Amino acid sequence: MKISRKEAEKSFKKDFVGKVALELFSHSNFDRVSMDEIAREAEFGKGTIYKLFSGKEEILVHVICQGIENLCRDLQEQCLGSSDARQALESLLELEYDFYAEYSNLVLALVFRQSDDFDPDYLQRIRERHQQHSDLLEQIFERARNAGMQFGTDNLELIRGMEAAIKGLIINHIEKPFLDNSRAKDLQLINAMLWTGLLA
Amino acid sequence: MKISRKEAEKSFKKDFVGKVALELFSHSNFDRVSMDEIAREAEFGKGTIYKLFSGKEEILVHVICQGIENLCRDLQEQCLGSSDARQALESLLELEYDFYAEYSNLVLALVFRQSDDFDPDYLQRIRERHQQHSDLLEQIFERARNAGMQFGTDNLELIRGMEAAIKGLIINHIEKPFLDNSRAKDLQLINAMLWTGLLA
Amino acid sequence: MKISRKEAEKSFKKDFVGKVALELFSHSNFDRVSMDEIAREAEFGKGTIYKLFSGKEEILVHVICQGIENLCRDLQEQCLGSSDARQALESLLELEYDFYAEYSNLVLALVFRQSDDFDPDYLQRIRERHQQHSDLLEQIFERARNAGMQFGTDNLELIRGMEAAIKGLIINHIEKPFLDNSRAKDLQLINAMLWTGLLA
Amino acid sequence: MKISRKEAEKSFKKDFVGKVALELFSHSNFDRVSMDEIAREAEFGKGTIYKLFSGKEEILVHVICQGIENLCRDLQEQCLGSSDARQALESLLELEYDFYAEYSNLVLALVFRQSDDFDPDYLQRIRERHQQHSDLLEQIFERARNAGMQFGTDNLELIRGMEAAIKGLIINHIEKPFLDNSRAKDLQLINAMLWTGLLA
DNA sequence: CATGAATGAGATTTCATTCAT
DNA sequence: AATGAATGAAATCTCATTCAT
Numbered sequence A, B, C, D: 001m002k003i004s005r006k007e008a009e010k011s012f013k014k015d016f017v018g019k020v021a022l023e024l025f026s027h028s029n030f031d032r033v034s035m036d037e038i039a040r041e042a043e044f045g046k047g048t049i050y051k052l053f054s055g056k057e058e059i060l061v062h063v064i065c066q067g068i069e070n071l072c073r074d075l076q077e078q079c080l081g082s083s084d085a086r087q088a089l090e091s092l093l094e095l096e097y098d099f100y101a102e103y104s105n106l107v108l109a110l111v112f113r114q115s116d117d118f119d120p121d122y123l124q125r126i127r128e129r130h131q132q133h134s135d136l137l138e139q140i141f142e143r144a145r146n147a148g149m150q151f152g153t154d155n156l157e158l159i160r161g162m163e164a165a166i167k168g169l170i171i172n173h174i175e176k177p178f179l180d181n182s183r184a185k186d187l188q189l190i191n192a193m194l195w196t197g198l199l200a
Numbered sequence E: 001c002a003t004g005a006a007t008g009a010g011a012t013t014t015c016a017t018t019c020a021t
Numbered sequence F: 001a002a003t004g005a006a007t008g009a010a011a012t013c014t015c016a017t018t019c020a021t
Helices: A005-027 A035-042 A046-052 A056-080 A085-115 A120-146 A155-175 A182-196 B005-027 B035-042 B046-052 B056-080 B085-115 B120-146 B155-175 B182-196 C005-027 C035-042 C046-052 C056-080 C085-115 C120-146 C155-175 C182-196 D005-027 D035-042 D046-052 D056-080 D085-115 D120-146 D155-175 D182-196
Strands: none
Touching: A005 A035, A005 A046, A005 A056, A005 A085, A035 A046, A056 A085, A056 A120, A085 A120, A085 A155, A085 A182, A085 B155, A120 A155, A155 A182, A155 B085, A155 B155, A155 B182, A182 B155, A182 B182, B005 B035, B005 B046, B005 B056, B005 B085, B035 B046, B056 B085, B056 B120, B085 B120, B085 B155, B085 B182, B120 B155, B155 B182, C005 C035, C005 C046, C005 C056, C005 C085, C035 C046, C056 C085, C056 C120, C085 C120, C085 C155, C085 C182, C085 D155, C120 C155, C155 C182, C155 D085, C155 D155, C155 D182, C182 D155, C182 D182, D005 D035, D005 D046, D005 D056, D005 D085, D035 D046, D056 D085, D056 D120, D085 D120, D085 D155, D085 D182, D120 D155, D155 D182
16 A cells, blocks of 8 residues: 555654644643644644644544554564563563553543543544554463463453553652652552562 | 631531532533533522632532541541451552542542642642541551551552552543442452452 | 513523624624624623524524514514405515515525524424414415405415515615615515516 | 637636536535635646636636626527517526526625625626626517517516516525426416416 | 645634622 | 622634745
């Protein structure tokens, strides 16, 4: 499938605007970032943004989808590709943590929309990426089991728990900004929750 | 310090409005609940709400503060009062979980404001309650240690981890509503994270 | 059915805004009149207009419905009530003409919306008034027949033709404003079309 | 006056775009047809449209002028050329009816602009065609008189009435689309208005 | 010469907040 | 003291027009 220069340029611009939006969303709530602001920051006119995206919600969806895709690509490379199961899980954790650290506001914004009347097409796009991500995590855990590791919890629950721990820690950083050692301490906490229990 | 009837009445009304607001916030995002809605549901005129609170944000602060106070009271009664340390921690968990389940939207709304220009007086009020809550949790863990339990993590980190696990799981329920056994499964996950590790 | 003072006041305001809007629409195309303009002219804030009407379209519907209702009331009083059949038809003509003279722009605006996705509730309200008006005209013509007049055309076609002649003449006045004797000349033309034919 | 190839090509393109625009305007309100749509449908870039026309309004003016010119040409051929006066009037009617059926939306759009600040040059161009058309109709009626027909109304009024009847009926079809026999029934009604009166 | 990406004015609509009654 | 009518700033989105390529 060849992509014309025009298509490529549009795609580049979408990604550029997406990056700008991601940057803005990272520092403020999704609802507080206006299209005017995004346009100004991206150095485009407001109309141009609407040529690229059908509306503010589509920006959200686009950016999140891109984010999950990147995450999945990294998971595949660094975790599924790894021969050391323990090391793979370590990487998995870091990748997930860094993803949520960057996308926390977007993820939360999405969470709030889902209940409302959200364009079913957008929902579909998100769900697909979500499924893809979920499947990948399962594979990684399955591989770890095959490598001899023994987990008492079933995969889906395990994933749910792990993601919850990550999200929960990340949320704190929305109000209390990251310090030098925040990431290390958080990862340590999550590792404790995974391997030994916090109270061990 | 005697409280006049006037003051008492005002206080009663504030709490009443607060309860109504909490109910509304529980089912929808903070930003999506309008003052109109709160006033209508509380059977007050909108003007009256503004007599009681200086604005929408103060409602948020008031309700959260009340919530934390109630939580603290319950923690004191059920955990600090308990002689069985293990049972105390069990109760602690449930109380915290139920608190976040009810206040998730408010907590998130608060999280988003903090970065913005948030009235320093409000910030102060929140921080005080927060501190009070933190201190209480520390005491409870301290007592458990005194009762012979041994935890590898220091108290503050431990608290941070536990709260993160709870918040993380609760957030999922904003988009996927609670089912019959959701609470039980969540508590089980958190217990695993606390005592044995998810991957044990 | 008693109407509270509040209801009455709201109704009064709606009618007032409606009158202002009618005035504005009379001098310009519906699409060219902005809500800002209506609000300014009615000496209300924009928000107040939205308290009274759900949107610009509802203003259109409200004003037209009121107009048809007034027209029907007048038709009933002056035509159905009259004992002189010929005189009744004369009055009918004048009432219809004056109605379209005042409401031409609104009628046209409505015409353009119908094809698009028009709120079905609005459509219903309009249709009801339209039917009421149609029925009334039929009654009037039926009475004229009973009074001995003989028309070669069936009632519905007759009404269609008469209304067409009126609308057609009125439209000209959107671009060429009314002069002193415009109305008289138009009525004379219509009468010719009704009784003798223009080319007689 | 020789026309260069360049000029001829430009003229051809203008007419082509005009035809496309007419087609679009026939099915929708003038304001609802966007320049994007016209450009896309004409398979020109938007910039090219602006090379050909100074703006959207000029397209309107151009198309209407062309339409009136075509109408005049047909009137000249089929009515002024005819030896049968009665037949000439019959043709006149059909030509006018078909013209308004096709151009109704454009005519209405024009009607709405006139009151606003409309480029005086455009106004002039329209007026000229209008005059030309008027003169032609007068000639046709004059010929009919010369052929022995007797009309009680003076020519200008007569024309005004006839056009009004046609426009009025056409407008109804903007909301209620044409059916198989609509045209025949409309022409019958107009004939009645011309020759015998609706109520005869 | 042809293009369509970029623009930004302007439209509708929402809602926290104020204030006259 | 209580009210809710009134407000207007700010948000999203559309589209005629311009202009660099």
